[in-house]
Ligand SMILES: Nc1ncnc2c1ncn2[C@@H]1O[C@H](COP(=O)(O)OP(=O)(O)O)[C@@H](O)[C@H]1O
């Protein structure tokens with residue numbers, strides 16, 4: 001079983017949306033997926049109750065003990081466990097980093113998201129230092145316009161790149177389908193949805209995200225000393 005956590009101290013950076021997209025992409029490939037929603041408002045769990053793809057399960061998790069128990073229990077039955085964390089610098093987040101095969105830090109191209117990402121990377125670094133082995137970590141640029149790269153995006157990415165944490169090679173584009181998935185409570189991959197615009201492009205993006213995440217996990221797993229995946 002592979003564990004993928006989504007974390008950024010900044011709310012609204014795209015953690016929950018990206019977690020739902022990855023879940024959909026993995027389920028479309030036939031993997032068994034479990035979602036652990038650690039946000040006290042449980043938006044991912046609520047989406048999952050209504051729209052969960054076949055092969056997936058979802059749980060609400062309130063504290064570090066339950067997180068550890070849920071990860072242990074999922075291990076024999078699940079191929080991928082996706083943990084959607086809240087913005088808190090909590091023990092639960094630190095434990096999730098320590099148990100993850102990959103921590104994804106989604107961020108929009110904005111200074112506020114970049115600062116949230118830096119804060120999260122500091123906590124990840126502290127976990128890695130304490131356990132004396134690196135935590136495989138990658139940033140993911142979210143809500144990117146398919147048309148233009150703004151100066152704000154350039155500046156924000158430069159700032160976090162100074163910490164030498166790589167970005168996933170593909171961003172998550174801004175798509176109304178990705179927003180509507182929570183309004184229409186759909187997973188975008190199971191059936192056709194007349195109300196969702198650009199569904200084919202949305203599915204293509206989900207597929208690319210799934211590829212990028214899978215190869216990021218494989219690269220780190222193949223390295224002599226598991227570290228940050230290199231793109
Ligand atoms: N790729 C995207 N395209 C369009 N809207 C998005 C995208 N990612 C996130 N959003 C929207 O941005 C808001 C915050 O996203 P969310 O995933 O809830 O962030 P977080 O979990 O980090 O708080 C939500 O309204 C969501 O619908």
Ligand SMILES: [Mg+2]
Nearest residue numbers: 015016039043
């Ligand atoms: Mg969220």
